[in-house]
Amino acid sequence: MRPVDPAMLRRLPSLRRYLRRTAVTSVVSAGLIIGQAAALSVALATAVRDGLTPEVTTATAWFLAAVAARAAVQWWQGASAARGVAEVKTELRDGLFRAAARHGPTWRGRGRTGEAVTLVTRGVDGLDAYVSGYLPQLCLAAVVPVAILVVMAVNDPASMIVVLVTIPLIPVFGVLIGWHTKAQTERQWHSLRRLGGHFLDAVAGLPTSRVFGRAADGARAVLRTSDDYRAATMATLRVAFLSALALELVATVSVALVAVPIGLQLLGGDMDLRVAFLILLLAPEVYLPLRSMGSRFHAAQEGLAATGAAFDITDTDTPTPEPRHGKDTAMIDHATRPSTPECPQPAEYPQAPGPRLAPPRVAPDRMTSGAEVGGPPGIEGDRSVEPFLRFTDLAVTYPGAERPAVAGLTATVAPGELVALVGRSGAGKSTVLNALLGFAPVTGGALHHRGSPIRPGEAWLRNVTWVPQRAHLFAMSVADNIRLGQPTADPDRVRAAADAAFATEFVNELPEGFDTPLGDAGFGLSAGQRRRIALARAFLRIQLLDCPLVLLDEPTAGLDLHSEARVAEATARLLAGRTAILVAHRESMLDRADQVWRIADGALREVVHRSPAGAVS
Numbered sequence: 001m002r003p004v005d006p007a008m009l010r011r012l013p014s015l016r017r018y019l020r021r022t023a024v025t026s027v028v029s030a031g032l033i034i035g036q037a038a039a040l041s042v043a044l045a046t047a048v049r050d051g052l053t054p055e056v057t058t059a060t061a062w063f064l065a066a067v068a069a070r071a072a073v074q075w076w077q078g079a080s081a082a083r084g085v086a087e088v089k090t091e092l093r094d095g096l097f098r099a100a101a102r103h104g105p106t107w108r109g110r111g112r113t114g115e116a117v118t119l120v121t122r123g124v125d126g127l128d129a130y131v132s133g134y135l136p137q138l139c140l141a142a143v144v145p146v147a148i149l150v151v152m153a154v155n156d157p158a159s160m161i162v163v164l165v166t167i168p169l170i171p172v173f174g175v176l177i178g179w180h181t182k183a184q185t186e187r188q189w190h191s192l193r194r195l196g197g198h199f200l201d202a203v204a205g206l207p208t209s210r211v212f213g214r215a216a217d218g219a220r221a222v223l224r225t226s227d228d229y230r231a232a233t234m235a236t237l238r239v240a241f242l243s244a245l246a247l248e249l250v251a252t253v254s255v256a257l258v259a260v261p262i263g264l265q266l267l268g269g270d271m272d273l274r275v276a277f278l279i280l281l282l283a284p285e286v287y288l289p290l291r292s293m294g295s296r297f298h299a300a301q302e303g304l305a306a307t308g309a310a311f312d313i314t315d316t317d318t319p320t321p322e323p324r325h326g327k328d329t330a331m332i333d334h335a336t337r338p339s340t341p342e343c344p345q346p347a348e349y350p351q352a353p354g355p356r357l358a359p360p361r362v363a364p365d366r367m368t369s370g371a372e373v374g375g376p377p378g379i380e381g382d383r384s385v386e387p388f389l390r391f392t393d394l395a396v397t398y399p400g401a402e403r404p405a406v407a408g409l410t411a412t413v414a415p416g417e418l419v420a421l422v423g424r425s426g427a428g429k430s431t432v433l434n435a436l437l438g439f440a441p442v443t444g445g446a447l448h449h450r451g452s453p454i455r456p457g458e459a460w461l462r463n464v465t466w467v468p469q470r471a472h473l474f475a476m477s478v479a480d481n482i483r484l485g486q487p488t489a490d491p492d493r494v495r496a497a498a499d500a501a502f503a504t505e506f507v508n509e510l511p512e513g514f515d516t517p518l519g520d521a522g523f524g525l526s527a528g529q530r531r532r533i534a535l536a537r538a539f540l541r542i543q544l545l546d547c548p549l550v551l552l553d554e555p556t557a558g559l560d561l562h563s564e565a566r567v568a569e570a571t572a573r574l575l576a577g578r579t580a581i582l583v584a585h586r587e588s589m590l591d592r593a594d595q596v597w598r599i600a601d602g603a604l605r606e607v608v609h610r611s612p613a614g615a616v617s
């Protein structure tokens with residue numbers, strides 16, 4: 001623990017400039033403190049001895065001039081500090097952005113975006129207390145006591161010796177407490193960064209964690225990190241308050257040790273009154289900058305910890321942020337009880353090595369709609385007559401949008417049917433899926449499942465498996481990503497789901513296989529690999545929860561031919577015997593559809609029915 005980190009001075013020229021300005025200000029301040037005390041002691045001693053003579057008036061005028069000059073210097077120092085803080089923070093942020101540009105997306109993805117954002121914003125802002133609070137006090141502490149000791153040596157060497165003996169107590173206490181504070185502050189800063197990372201991951205993955213029944217766990221993880229941060233902050237504050245108290249006590253006792261002998265000498269007539277006033281006025285000023293420096297040291301620590309983290313990034317060619325994918329840092333805590341219910345385990349769950357799947361199930365009785373759980377009894381329709389899904393004049397208008405994204409959509413889906421949605425980009429295909437998931441507001445018409453109105457929420461989502469266009473992978477291991485909805489699933493089941501999604505091959509080539517931690521949004525995997533992990537996640541969910549409805553949003557978009565063929569095959573396995581709605585552009589996916597809905601400008605323009613043999617009706 002050094003008073004000033006030389007590494008910071010080396011890397012930040014604006015900090016060096018600021019420190020030079022502050023050093024000059026401190027020397028001027030020291031002169032003014034001594035001048036002020038000298039003028040006042042002359043004025044007081046002369047007034048006591050001779051009454052209000054012209055000498056008293058002159059000394060008082062000098063005293064007032066010194067006070068005014070000190071105020072001006074302090075104002076200038078404040079302005080200089082504000083400029084210095086702005087320059088140092090700009091330089092540091094500039095360095096971070098340059099490093100990010102130099103390293104490209106590789107670096108960003110390996111860390112958590114939320115952590116990086118916390119570092120660049122709140123972390124760098126933590127330097128305010130260091131630059132404008134701690135450094136000026138440090139400069140004063142280096143100059144003022146020395147100057148005052150010289151004055152004391154000339155006027156009263158005995159007082160100088162008392163000060164010389166007591167003054168080291170303050171830095172010694174400061175250092176002892178500082179060692180303790182450093183660990184506390186680093187813990188506090190670490191918690192804050194984790195909080196930023198968790199929060200962003202939780203928010204970005206919210207739709208995914210909702211569908212997979214883990215939204216509450218994400219919130220709990222954020223809450224737990226917030227609590228860690230609160231505890232670390234309170235611990236730092238406790239140390240800061242205690243240290244302020246200890247330093248205050250040491251300074252007061254030290255001033256008393258100087259004052260008592262002076263009083264005795266005055267009584268004995270051995271000391272001039274002017275010298276006595278001068279020493280008594282200067283004694284507290286010796287300890288003041290050291291005390292202030294000690295108390296500001298704690299506030300400055302967060303900024304220093306953040307700066308250390310920033311230099312780790314700016315200094316390395318290929319920065320490797322601290323590991324953050326352990327179970328303790330995962331957004332979703334697997335120790336918590338899954339929010340989805342335990343499901344019967346199908347006896348024929350696929351086992352490695354070959355991807356074998358459980359036999360398809362069509363419209364299982366276990367299925368629930370939102371209405372069955374939350375609605376009044378008797379709301380269910382006639383299962384033998386009602387289609388699996390019914391869209392009646394469905395309209396969706398996003399908040400703030402001028403026109404509906406989907407309007408007047410009327411259609412039905414029979415149990416076990418595969419419906420493919422086709423249409424140009426922006427036609428409204430994903431919106432149809434979002435309406436079914438409850439992610440887009442149904443502003444007109446109705447959605448029914450087996451005759452019951454669909455009520456978006458946990459109960460309904462338990463029926464659904466969703467593979468979105470851009471599946472969100474969380475910053476945790478590959479295995480934990482696959483078992484997102486079923487955290488208690490054993491490794492064999494995870495592996496079998498990966499086999500079925502043709503993911504095992506590339507996962508085995510990752511450094512730690514299924515335990516390989518992924519970065520933000522699945523960093524470290526290609527787009528096709530991410531999709532296969534998302535499919536594996538869906539496989540596991542289907543197998544364990546037996547979800548009868550599958551929603552897939554362009555599972556093969558942006559893939560090369562080889563990956564596309566594999567994902568298409570995996571998708572076909574996923575959909576076998578289940579009711580599914582699939583947004584598709586590729587023929588490979590359309591061939592398997594029972595109905596093809598062509599959507600344009602939010603309206604259903606055409607429905608093509610295909611027979612099992614592929615004929616169009």
Ligand SMILES: Nc1ncnc2c1ncn2[C@@H]1O[C@H](COP(=O)(O)OP(=O)(O)OP(=O)(O)O)[C@@H](O)[C@H]1O
Pocket residue numbers: 398399401405423424425426427428429430431432
């Ligand atoms: N969250 C949203 N808020 C406002 N408007 C939205 C939102 N999401 C989509 N839209 C708009 O709704 C319309 C339909 O979008 P949607 O994503 O359903 O199209 P899409 O057919 O799935 O397109 P693509 O094939 O490119 O994914 C578009 O005009 C889009 O701009």
